[in-house]
Amino acid sequence: MRYITPRKAAQGLGSSHTGTSDHWFMTVSACALALLTPAFLLVIGSAIGLPHADLVAYFGRPYPAIITSLFIIVGMVHFIKGTRIMIDDYFQHTARKVAIIVSVIFSWAVIASAVFALAKMTFVTLAI
Amino acid sequence: MADVNRGNRPLSPHLQVYKLPLAAVTSILTRITGHALVAGILLLVWWLVAAVSGPGAFAVADWVVRSWLGFLILTGSTWALWYHTLAGIRHLFYDAGYGMEIEQAKQSSRAIIFGSVVLTLLSLILFFIF
Numbered sequence: 001m002r003y004i005t006p007r008k009a010a011q012g013l014g015s016s017h018t019g020t021s022d023h024w025f026m027t028v029s030a031c032a033l034a035l036l037t038p039a040f041l042l043v044i045g046s047a048i049g050l051p052h053a054d055l056v057a058y059f060g061r062p063y064p065a066i067i068t069s070l071f072i073i074v075g076m077v078h079f080i081k082g083t084r085i086m087i088d089d090y091f092q093h094t095a096r097k098v099a100i101i102v103s104v105i106f107s108w109a110v111i112a113s114a115v116f117a118l119a120k121m122t123f124v125t126l127a128i
Numbered sequence: 129m130a131d132v133n134r135g136n137r138p139l140s141p142h143l144q145v146y147k148l149p150l151a152a153v154t155s156i157l158t159r160i161t162g163h164a165l166v167a168g169i170l171l172l173v174w175w176l177v178a179a180v181s182g183p184g185a186f187a188v189a190d191w192v193v194r195s196w197l198g199f200l201i202l203t204g205s206t207w208a209l210w211y212h213t214l215a216g217i218r219h220l221f222y223d224a225g226y227g228m229e230i231e232q233a234k235q236s237s238r239a240i241i242f243g244s245v246v247l248t249l250l251s252l253i254l255f256f257i258f
Contacts, residue, residue, distance in 0.1 A: 027223065030216045037213050041206065044172065045255045048193060048202075052186050055179055068176075072169065082162050110173055117176035124180070 022081055029078040033071070040071040060125025065118045072114040076107040151233040154240055158215040161208035168205025171198065206251050211244035 043064045050058055059065055083103040091099050148156075171193065178189035192198050218236050221227050227236050 027220065030220060034213055034217060037209060041209070041251055042254075045251070046258070048255075052179065052183060052190070055186075059176070059179070072173065075165075075169070079162070079166070082159075086159060086163065110169060113177050114173045117173070117180050120180040121176075 022084075026078065026081055029074050029081075032074050033078060036067065036071045036074065039067045043067045056121045057125050059118055059121040065122055069115055069118050073111050076111045080104055080107045149234075150237045151230070154215060154237040158212060158219070161212040161215070165205055165208050165212065167201055168208070171201055171205075203248070203252065207244055207248040210247040210251070211240065214240045214243050214247075 047055060047058055047064065059068065080103060084100060087096055087099045087103065175189045175193050178185040193202070218227065218240060221236075227233065
């Protein structure tokens with residue numbers, strides 16, 4: 001006889017022990033990205049077409065730098081967990097592990113590249 | 129197993145002979161647009177890194193961003209981003225328990241397709257005016 005109630009069996013972390021927190025992370029990051037998306041499009045739309053020096057100065061300003069870095073960091077972590085769901089659906093065994101590893105490494109490489117570029121543009125702008 | 133009814137069992141819909149309902153199409157497009165967005169992000173991050181690498185690197189990346197290929201990728205990404213955003217917002221409503229009736233799902237599917245196209249055109253108009 002089981003001494004736990006059906007509710008106790010259903011609530012909590014689920015069989016993978018990460019499903020609930022993954023889902024909650026996607027919910028929170030989705031809300032953040034819904035707010036960031038229009039701002040990010042405006043920032044990028046204003047930047048495309050600028051001459052090189054103006055572009056560096058533009059991303060050296062707080063608003064474009066903060067919006068762009070936030071969008072790319074939150075977006076790529078959202079992407080890691082999103083591809084994870086796809087990978088779990090379509091890949092098995094070793095292919096699944098390789099795909100997850102590639103997805104995580106790739107996403108953090110994108111984040112590091114973007115943050116480095118934005119940080120350098122901020123310092124270049126400060127130095128002028 | 130000899131007496132099992134083999135002729136009259138319900139069949140699961142087979143993907144190749146089953147016309148996907150609109151809600152299923154808009155659902156799978158959420159996943160496709162989410163993954164396809166990697167193209168636009170890669171192009172933009174390459175462009176940002178090139179801007180701090182030197183004039184030569186920036187000239188190449190900027191030329192690609194402003195070429196017809198760059199326009200195609202960024203316009204496609206803008207649509208994918210708006211689509212994924214609207215479909216994601218629908219997911220938040222689904223999670224809260226709203227809009228799960230078939231008729232409501234059809235309506236929200238149409239709203240997502242229409243809304244994403246309108247927002248993409250609006251983004252392009254804003255881009256070319258300012």
